[in-house]
Amino acid sequence: MSARELADSFTPAADEVAWARATTKTDQHLLALVVWLKCYRRLRYFPSLDEVPDAVVVHIRGLLELPESVVAEVDATRTAKRHREFVRARLGVKYDSAEVREIAESAIRAAAQSKDNPASLINVALEELVVQGKELPGYTALDKMVARVRAEVNGKVYADVAARMTGAQRAWLLHLLWVDPSTPRSEFDKLKAPAKAATIGKLKERLAHLAKLDAVGPTESWLTGVPPGKISHFAGEAKVTDAADMAKVGEDKRLTLLAGFIHVLRTSARDEVTEMFCKRMGVIHKKGRFRLEALREEHRIESERLLEVFGDVLAAAREAAEQDPDAPEPAVGPDAEDAVDETETAEPDPAGEETAELQAEEEAEAQAELARRTGALVLKALAGGGGVDRLSAAHEAVAAHHGNNYLPLCEQYYKSHRPTLFTLVDAIELEATSAERAVLDALEFVRAVRDAGRIAERIDETVLVERDGEEVVLTLDIDAFAGPLWKRTLRDRRRPGMLARRHLEVCVFSHLASELRSGDIAVVGSDSYANLHTQQMTWEECEPHIGTSASRRACQPTLRR
Template identity: 35%
Template sequence: MVEAGLELPGFSTFDKMASKIRTEVNASICAGIHDRMSAAQRAGLMRLLEERDSDGTTLFNRLKKPAKDPTWSHFKNLTKRLEWLDELGDTDVWMDGVAAGKITDFAGEAAAADASELRDFVPVKRIALVAALTHKARMRVRDDLATMFCKRVATKIKEAKAELEEIRLAEREIVEALIGDYRTVLKHIDEGGPAQEALTKAAAMTAEARQALAGLDGEASVDEVATRLEGRVSPAVLSLVKAQVVQAGGFGTVTRAVEAFGGFAKQYEQIEKVSAHHGDFWEALLYGQIGRDRAVMFDLADNDKLKFTATSEDSRVLEALAHAQRHQAARGEYITAFNEEGKEVDISFATQNWRKAVLDKTRTGQFVRKHFEAMVFTALAEELRTGDVAVVGSEEYADWSEQLLAREVVQETLGSYLVEVGLCEPGESAEFDAKFFRRQLEDKLRNAAAAADAGYSENEGLVIDPETGIPSLKAFRADGQRPSAKRLEQEIKARMPERSLMGIVARTAYWVEWWRRFGPPSGNEPKLTDPLGRYVIVTFVKGTNMGPYEAARHIPGVSGHELSYVANKHFSIVLLYEAVADLVNAHARLDISQARGDGTAVAADGTRMDTYLDDLLSETSVRYGKPGGIAYHHVSDTHIALFTLPCGVWEAVYIIEGLLKNTSEVQPTTVHADTQGQSFPVFALAHLLGFDLMPRIRNWKELTFYRPSKQTEYVHIDALFGEPGKHVIDFDLIESQFCHLMRVAVSVREGTISSSTLLRRLRSGSRKNATYAAFREVGRVIRTVQLLRYPSDAPLRRRVTAATNEVESFNRFSQWIGFGNRGVIADNDPIEQEKAMKFNALLTNAVIFHNVLDIAEIVRQLLEEGWEIDPEDLAHISPYLTEHINRFGEYSTHELGIQPEAYDAKLDVDFTPLREQDLTPADLGQAA
């Protein structure tokens, strides 16, 4: 338009045009939702805004309540909520044709309002917003029920294993008693024992009798016997009788010993008790733990509640579930093993232990009912976890394969995608097919192994024992801080100006204008007298985790209700994302940010967050050893947080999600993570999306190195790969699944399916579908390449360790800032918990940005005073400084009205040498 000589309208004009179009589009969508509902359904939704629940709030508030922790009573109540929601109507019909993003927006707007506020909307919009929230609530309750079912089963398995351990402890006493009994019996039978002495004496008597009767057989005549015995019959017979008496007495001592132990029946009982739980046979105990959960689980599995569907052609578990449901009313010990068609129910999916529990050899064609039910519930929970079974109408447990892009769409975009993520060079995309991909991976593995083998002689850090083949890495000694760096750090800390958290937030809001991201969910301008001031105070209050009502006691001129209202109505997770990205972008434009990195690398790690235990998110992590949630941070090599999200105990699935959702200008390609990031599918997906995943590998010696072929052997490092001919990559499988691998990768990149959803399903239990197998094989290639790099490249190990240490420092810094309520997130709603983490990340990034500006200003002063600033010394200065920040006391708001001077992003320090140091020969080889 400029080139054509046309005048561009002002921004406000464009804004008004966009607002007008948005209003018209939303009105049209709302009208469509309204018209697809019956009059009775609309009236039912309106009653939610008027009728009261048992706690005194409106029924509308029930739509927004989060699930509680997975106790039996909460499990049962959640099934009742599902029934209540489904009675409101078929929301799938109401939302037909409405984009998922728009449904989420409408539901978010409804959730941010209360019943009285919704009554002020025009009827059509009011109904549409409540309908959208109802639709999301129906999806969420199905997600929550499936999650709670899986957690309940997991809890019962844990209790069954604990019971088994208790039995083993009790059996230890029985075993010790049986051993003592056996020792006593042995003493009776052993040489010198009473039974053995009796047997010896009886044998001697029997020998005398046999000698007396020698030469006689059964055909001898009476006269002949009488003549030959010559009167010795009586003594011989008497000896035999005595021998039998003595022998019986000997056996009697053994019998009396057993009787003293409780008798033979008691001994057999104890032996059976021990042998019944031989091995890890917790399956036989699970049904007893399920107890009253049985009825709820069966009720949940009813098609009127949760409708399950297999995501592959393998539906054995669901067929077994249907068989268990048909015999739910049975009370006998056994049920038939044949279905309604007369075919035997296939339980080949079960483990050997389960088959041992379910099948009774003496009852052919029957199942042990209670063990069969427990087996089915266990298998169903596992298949829900791995995605082999989906829940219709769910979001998290939906059939993930249906979320993939159509093959035709993938084919159209694949060429540009491959170039974008670096899987091929421009001009190569036309040649990139299954064989090309296979050859590329083979070459990658062969080249990495050949380089490690050739460089072994010069690798002073890696030693492979020639006799045992066990490798070891020499620990590298940190160089330590140079005296000049220590002097610079001390000087900077001494000159850091005293700051308040409120002032820091206010100045960054003026400078970066991140506060403009926030506002009402409708998209309209905020109707606040001073939106900047209110948003600054709310960010401070929520970021420190202080809470609005506690904060109002320390901040003059505000009320707890006002702060709570603004936080709930004007701040959303999406808007907090955008504000965080604004600070990241502003930080990246500072010259001094180059002191620590160039933004191409990111470290990801989780930190435990204290929460109330009455929610589904909280669980005990093996890593942290305490219950609670986990905040997962992606921290750039420039020391600022790119992304923060909550997660469960398995952190690895979120490594990639944070990178994909990162909308800032800082787009890293190398990812460092802690040991949790070693899953094969995670390595595979990272590679397919163009990320170089390099986690800290503490247990690298215990991991398997995979060969490119059975015939491949190496001169120096062959011991790393184990037995020759074993642990070989199945490149045929990778080649056969090429199209599906690309479809999944492009779908994740385009956002039709989240990486965390995918990786949650592609875990070690996902053995039914070829997708898991293909991701596993690609992951084996990539992880082996990284395992070969790790011991061969000392600078790489230093960078990985430094990066993961840095994110741990960030975690401590963010916890220092979130000091309110003793660090406990007091809200049980997962959405509010995520918002709390986002607020903390926003405040933490604001402090980092402000600290960096203060450090840069001090460096300028030092340069003017004649200091020579070495960029390597400056690289050791952490932005996580706290000594100069006042966290406590009365929080004055006088700085909110003071507009600060513009900051200077430039710094007269050349950081180029630092980037050149980072490019090691190994890095150059990777880049090539």
């Protein structure tokens, strides 16, 4: 024990020393009484004197200025009992074992509705007894009380959970404990296998695992009213118990432990497949960025060659113009407009009109000759660069990846993921955590038209689908969630109102992964991706725990927000 702890907790005050000296007749009894007084103040119960650390006894003996030969002990049971009564009387504590047991049992029973760990239940009883200023009973008494109350409370929970199951569901759960002689393993043991790396193959396996768990039954209905803490404890107990030991407990408890275990596995599986989905979408985008860099490197030489050809074209046009420097250039811009205005407002002159017509013909012939020479030289330059067809193809390949837009390249890596990702969104239930539902609406749109895409690479932004025997019009508003690069990737200027289907699917799944990470979209029945708003306390739940009116006024606006 530290010197500070000894000084703070086990240093008797002057009045306590005076009271102890007046109460006892020997140094031995004086030391024992003061040790018990300070230990009770610290522990709220009387420990055996031989259990008190030597450091405490030495510290108190030194402050009492007693010889080292004096030990903290009593010579008779009646003396010890009398000393305890002296301490209770000084501290104003009335020991009533029946009342203490009643308070402790009431606190344990209330806590056992939501807690299941025996140590936690004992701590609850201790805290309640300390708050009410009662002397603490022995640990053995509390341990036995916790075991009894916990068994009563859990027994009722086991019976309620088992009663909610049908006969077929009971049989299916119990069948999980059957050990196959050929393996020899049970399905119960196989369910404990952890998730593996987030590859597309492992994602498929985990989705099959989730479907298998969901087929067991509606665990959330079976466990209605059971607090999450108890469900986690039931699942933990089942996880560390093998099939043989599970068969030794009562059937109701066995079914409840299995239900809690399956429920926690279903929650974990949803977390796992959602996490894998987010990682796979991240990998798709990473590969798209790497591919863009590789294409840029591949097309770097081609870009330089196209620039050289463009320079040759400019040089050819300049050469054609230099061959006839006196050739008039066509009038463009404001000067041409002024000339037209002057012609329209001038007085008609037959001789002038004839002269103007001759000049116009000469200018047209000169311009035609310039265009012919320029065209011949340009075609020669293009032919030297490989020809118009080859240059056009090279230009399209290079220009396709300008602007740092790697998004069109993601589709080639998405193809192998497409069936699994649609299986994923069919297997989990998604909900928006706010009023913004643009991404969920877009997901509903792509799910509705996913089969139509087998024959059409482009789809209309408004489609007519059949749902529950009725035709429903779905309209996709990509402006509500997609950025400029995605819009450029999805839309085609030559086909207004049409969207690239595969790119649209990549876009929607990418935004879904982003919304799941940010918490704007939640997975129903998960833990890491759950809707946190539903887990917050309401003002009505918080109000009883707030003391003063000032703190209530300070907290109320925050809680409402």
